[in-house]
Amino acid sequence: MRLIFLGPPGAGKGTVAAKIKEAYGIAHISTGDILRENVKRGTSLGKLAERYMQAGDLVPDDIIVEMVESRLQEPDCSEGFILDGFPRTLPQAEALDRILKKLKVKLDAVILLEVDDETIVKRLSGRRxxxxxxxxxxxSFNPPKADSLCDHCGEMAIQRNDDKEEVVRQRLAVYRERTAPLIDYYLRKGILKKVEAARGSDEVAHAIEESLAGGYHGHA
Incomplete structure (x- = not known):
């Protein structure tokens, strides 16, 4: 099973992808996680990417494409994968087509998670x-049990810079401008499936599994 999750920042792509990963036994590839890991480790890629991320802008295509190509060749992708946060632009989608052709694999579906902007702003600006x-x-929805302290390790839960309201609105504007054209791109390929994502992640994951079962047989 080879999937792309599309949708605005805060649509719950990561949470739902984790559930679908478990259901199908496939790799979950989040470009955001890979980038943040590089920023945390202070790699040259991380330093370069950080400037764009802090401004709420997209990291340039060549950096992301190179990163994704090497990730797709790792052993855990052999049974399939979910791409979460990539592609975000038409040139990235075209680059992905070239990568998949080279690897001799095909996408099964592109899942579009649909959520309205105000729900997203509330979700993200409240995220810790x-x-x-x-x-x-x-x-608002799932606070730590004790005053801002993580339930698991007691560390103070913090708001990421890119979850501040003004940055969230900028990220949504960037999404509408650059990522929305991908919806038409994958519609024309006949592999886009739309899922209402303003509900709980279990319900969203269930809806995705049902839509995949309608047009997909077998797990490899």
Whole structure:
């Protein structure tokens, strides 16, 4: 099973992808996670990417494409994968087509998670992340049990810079401008499936599995 998850920042792509990964036994590839890991480790790629991320802009295609190509060749992708956060632009989608052709694999579906902007702003600006173990909370929907402290390791859960409201609105504007054209691109290929994603992640994952079962047989 080879999938792309499309949708605005805050649509819940990462959370739902983790559930689909478990259901199908495939790799979950989040370009955001790979980038943040590079930023954290202070690699040259991370330093370069950080400037763009802090401004709420997209990291340039050549950096991302190179990163994804090497990731898709790792052994855990042999049974399939979910691409989460890539492609985000038409040139990235075309580059991905070339990579997949080279690797002799085909996409099964592109899942579009649909959520309105105001729900996203509320979700993201309320999000808090534990810097130590990566646990994610939300001050409105899922706060830590004790005063801002992570339930798992007791570290203070913090708001990431790119979750501040003004940056979230900028990220949404960038998404509408650059990523929305991908919807037409994959519609024309006949592999786009739309899923309403403003509900709980279990319901969204279930809806995705149902839509995949309608047009897909077998797990490899």
């Amino acid at each position: 992340v534990c810097p130590k173990c990566g646990a994610i909370y939300n001050v």
